[in-house]
Amino acid sequence: MSSIIEVRNITKKYADEKVALADLSVDISSGEIIALLGPNGAGKTTLISIICGLTTLTAGNVFVDGLDIEADYREARSLIGLVPQELVLEPFETVMGTVTLSRGLFGRSPNPELIKSILENLSLWDKRASPIRELSGGMKRRVLIAKALSHEPKILFLDEPTAGVDVDLRRDMWRLIKNLKASGVTVVLTTHYIEEAEEIADRIAVIDKGRILLVEDKSVLMERLGKKQLSIDLDKPLSGLPTTLMDLGITLENDGKKLIYNYNVDLSDSKISEILLAIRSEQVQINDVHTEQSSLEDIFIELVTEGQA
Ligand SMILES: Nc1ncnc2c1ncn2[C@@H]1O[C@H](COP(=O)(O)OP(=O)(O)OP(=O)(O)O)[C@@H](O)[C@H]1O
Ligand SMILES: [Mg+2]
Structure with a gap:
């Protein structure tokens, strides 16, 4: 235009x-x-x-x-x-x-x-x-x-x-x-x-x-806003990422008690089901699951605070 x-x-x-x-x-x-x-x-x-x-x-x-x-x-x-x-x-x-x-x-x-x-x-x-x-x-x-x-x-x-x-x-x-x-x-x-x-x-x-x-x-x-994060709180800490979870782009945080997975809302190939199945096969109990989505506000704040750094 x-x-x-x-x-x-x-x-x-x-x-x-x-x-x-x-x-x-x-x-x-x-x-x-x-x-x-x-x-x-x-x-x-x-x-x-x-x-x-x-x-x-x-x-x-x-x-x-x-x-x-x-x-x-x-x-x-x-x-x-x-x-x-x-x-x-x-x-x-x-x-x-x-x-x-x-x-x-x-x-x-x-x-x-x-x-x-x-x-x-x-x-x-x-x-x-x-x-x-x-x-x-x-x-x-x-x-x-x-x-x-x-x-x-x-x-x-x-x-x-x-x-x-x-x-x-x-x-x-x-x-x-x-x-x-x-x-x-x-x-x-x-x-x-x-x-x-x-x-x-x-x-x-x-x-x-x-x-x-x-x-x-x-x-x-x-x-960019379509990015989501899935956090899974585990009942017991894991000493390391089990092999079944290794290739799924997951990180282990909070002294092994939290699994974090970042994915794109638009993409239908999210590995959520695979992740949950893998956790189950490891016989680990899940205490809580939640997701967070970045907003335009996050991007704005990130830009403006970066500018101040
Ligand atoms: N008439 C003026 N004389 C001197 N400085 C001015 C004048 N008008 C604006 N400024 C300064 O220029 C800068 C930009 O001000 P401006 O009013 O354009 O900001 P703004 O983005 O519209 O802010 P706001 O969201 O508060 O409306 C500020 O530092 C302000 O103090
Ligand atoms: Mg103004």
Whole structure:
């Protein structure tokens, strides 16, 4: 798929000379949903702010649909909708007024039908005449999304869209994001909820200390996630691995009282039955059996802690 956003070797130093992004490059494909994961201060919001032209670059280039974000700022920006991390809204303006005004600011002609459908999709239609200050936090977040969609952007950035949002609204947002993708919108979101990335993203990028540690298709990551570990607690310790168990890829741990077997969930050739039969033939009693599966969270933590080492 072709790239709609090309980030080329960007570096960002804030005024205090602190490096927020260090020679970072990434390509975002047209029509994908990409999730940016990373600890606080990793540089996610800085990256988004640069692509959206809200923060200046120290070095490097960003192209949005082939347009240079610095040289062709207005045109590039008009392709982008941004839902910022902070709830920045005019408290006395109404929901309808806020969203309508935002479309106007992008020079788009009025389209009440479109605004109505956006508000309906976000369950905000009933609140259209309410001033922002009367809305709950979750509703304000939805207004920010309505605002970002008001000028029909090709690319939508969502900076922690579901922070502090309840389970129902989170699911609504996931549905909305999937629908936007179905209509051809490219979605870039940041999140601290790994299950959110797991649920909706096509690709996952992990950022830490201003660098990309990994960009990978979720399906490829899921293969890594498919690893499982079987532990078998034995009644009596074994002095060594019995010959019947030797070629099955098993290790003996916990002073001979635990057998560990690592296998891949996707592969149908797991040797679990063979292992259990072999243990039985050794006349060893099994006290307990359990399995563990690595999660995206494990991979994330492993990457980020490796980076700190
Ligand atoms: N306006 C600013 N002036 C100076 N430093 C800044 C500014 N904005 C961000 N930073 C610094 O840049 C680094 C990256 O911050 P950024 O907000 O991009 O992180 P983030 O990944 O979005 O974090 P979070 O998950 O907390 O939102 C941090 O060290 C932060 O302190
Ligand atoms: Mg941020």
